[in-house]
Amino acid sequence: MPNAPGHPRVAAHYFTYFLIIAGALYLAALAASVFAAKLGERLVYRGAFISGVFIFLTVLNLATSKFALLPVLYFPSLDKVFGVIVEERALLAKCISYSARLLFIGYFLGAVAGVCTGICIGFNKTVSYWVSPLVRVLGPIPSTAWVPLVLVVFPSAVSASAFLVGLAVWFPTTVMTSSGVSNVPQAYFEVGSTLGAKGARNIFSIGVPAAMPHIFLGLFNGTCASFITLVTAEMIGAKYGIGWYINWQKDMLSYANVYAGLFIIGVIFSILISGLFRLRDKMLVWQKGVIKW
Amino acid sequence: MVGEIGVRGVSKSFPLEGGDVEALKGIDLNIASGSFISLIGPSGCGKSTLLRLVAGLVEASEGEITLDSRRIEGPGCERGFVFQEHTLFPWLNIYQNVAFGLKMQGLYKERKGDVDEWIETVSLKGFEKSFPHQLSGGMCQRASLARALVVKPKVLLLDEPLGALDAFTRMNMQEELLRIWAAHRMTMVMVTHDVDEAIYLSDRVVIFSPRPGRTDEIVDIELSRPRARNDEGFIFYRRKILGHLNFGGIRKDPNYSI
Structure with a gap:
């Protein structure tokens, strides 16, 4: 079937190739x-x-390339969208690696800081007294709202963006960790103390493992927040990155490229989320059938 | 012999809305080493509080508690504790739970064998890798027992350890407790609501009365072991104790004998 005349010509029928490959798989x-x-x-x-x-x-393909039922500018043919992924793979790969670096640095620092803050708040009354109000005020501020300040304080766009991602992860992780620790049944600590657990051992042998389900919930929420922040943070002066790519292409009205970027983000983020779920299942095998989320 | 507990003039009050509530008042009690003592009484009579005081989980408002003439301050591993609910750590499997105490004290390497030995004693061999939620209540309680015993406490404190179990499991566990007690000759102090259980297991039954909690009567159970739950002597003690608890029915004289 021929394409509708309104659509620009494409170099190759990438969607057809995609269908063939998918069918073969x-x-x-x-x-x-x-x-x-x-x-x-x-x-x-x-x-x-x-x-x-x-x-x-198929319906999408019919609506776009075959009959041009949707505005051609905003809804490019699937051939084009898949074409972008193939033809611009070098640039996209570079963008993905930049984003990944940012995400991992930010996520790692934010998660570590969040778990530490949460443990301190959960176990230490003095820390809780001084730090929890701070968490409560700073936490709910969307981390992208910090952009103006962060741009001034940090030397480079990368460190600024990493900080924003970290901040986005830090808040939910802190809150869930501290609530997890303070919800550990007192009986566990009592048993521990009659078995000779003291001081830091109480924290790391009883408190933290018992709070682990909560901590994972925090990390999970943090992951979602970090994705949002990552894409927004890259729109403020990054050189490369998948969020930057989408923003740039949108400004150029290359909607095929925007969709390609969105598709890639969707795939990568869902892979990361399922990875986190796998890790959780592995670490929390003990609570199978106890708690589900 | 070690594991002698002395309770002298112990009172305990808890702050509550509208003033302090006296949970225990002027308790004096000597628990001989290697004996099996039951604390019995209505709810709220402070018997669990006394047990927690001995464990060092709470502090006395007045008086002092000693173990082998040394004042008890805070919890310690020479006094094992078994709760009503099993309180196994759900994130550790049975083996790791039982080994927990040794690991905390840095004794795990030299006494690894004890862990297996105790798991075998409480008949949980083959369940080492299971997690607590995969086992029945009775199995979990046996594992709790093993966890408390593997660190070789001088005293084992049992806070209604069999309260949450069904009648058959309960009787099996009573046998198991007696076997362990006979083999290791440690001091055991148990809080219970069950008069028969107290008579069946104990050398002495301490009867509490409530508000404020005091020791009302101490009954020495002079029955030879193993005991039968339905012989005359047993029934005599049951009437006597129920009488003290005001459940004796028409006959108020506790010294009534058959």
Whole structure:
């Protein structure tokens, strides 16, 4: 079927290639499931969803490239969107690596600071007295609201953005950690004390593991906040980065590139989130069937 | 022999809205080393408070408690404690729970064998890798017992340890407690609501009366072991203790004998 005349020509039919590759992967999985029954079960279970996705993509394809039912400028053809991912892969890869660096530095520092602050607040009355009000006031401020101050204080855009990401992670982690620690049943500490646990051992052998489910909840909320902050922070003077890329392309009215960027962000963030879930399942295997979230 | 507890003139009051509440008043009690003592009485009579005082989990308002003539200040691992709920650490498996005390004291390396030995004693062999939520209440309580005993306490304090268990598990656990007590000859102090349990297990039963908690009567159970739950002597003590607790029915004379 020919494309509608309104759409610009594309160098290659990337969407078609994508369909072919996806189809081949599915067939390969189907073939493999003959030998692995578990894979087959999953394939059957996921089958309806997979077909749903492809029906949606087909409808989108018809609405854009085939009949041009949607405004061509804002809704480019899928060929173009997939084309961007292939043709600009070098730039995109560079952007992803910049963003990843920022995200990991910020996330790591924020998470460590959050867990430490939370533990101190949870265990020490004096720290709690002085620091909790501060957390309560500073925490709810969206970290992007700090942009003007941060730009002045930090020497470079990278460190400023990393700080913002860290701040976004720090708040939920602190709150959940401290609430987790203060919700540890007193009986655990009492048992510990009759078994010879003292001082720091109380904290690290009883308090922290008991608060772990809460800490993970905080880290999870922090992860979501960090994604939002990352993309916004990159819009304020970064040189590369996936958020910067989207913003830049939007200014150039290259909506195919914007969608490509959004698609990549979606995929990467969901991979990171599932990674965090995996880690949680592994570390909190003891509470399987006890708490679910 | 070690594990002798002395309680002298101990009172304990807790602050509550509208003034202090006296949980215990003027308790004097001597617990001989290697004996099995039950504390019994209605709810709110302070028997659990006394146990927690001995454990060092709370501090007495007046008086002092000694263990082998040394004043008790704060919790210590020579006094093991078993709670009504099992209070196993849910993030550790059974083995790690039992080994917890030794690890805290840095004795794990030299006494690894004790962990396996105690797990076997409480018949949990094969469940080392299980987490507490995978086991029944009785199994968890046995693991708690092993966890408290692996550090070799001189005194084992039991706060209604069998209260949350069903009747059959309960009787099995009573046998188990007696076996451990006979084999290791440590002092055991148990809080219970169950008169039969107290008579079945104890050398002496201390009866509390409430508000403020005091020791009302101390009954020495002079029955040979093993005891039968339905022989005459047993029933005599049951009537006597129930009489003290004002559950004796028509007959008020506690010294009534068959």
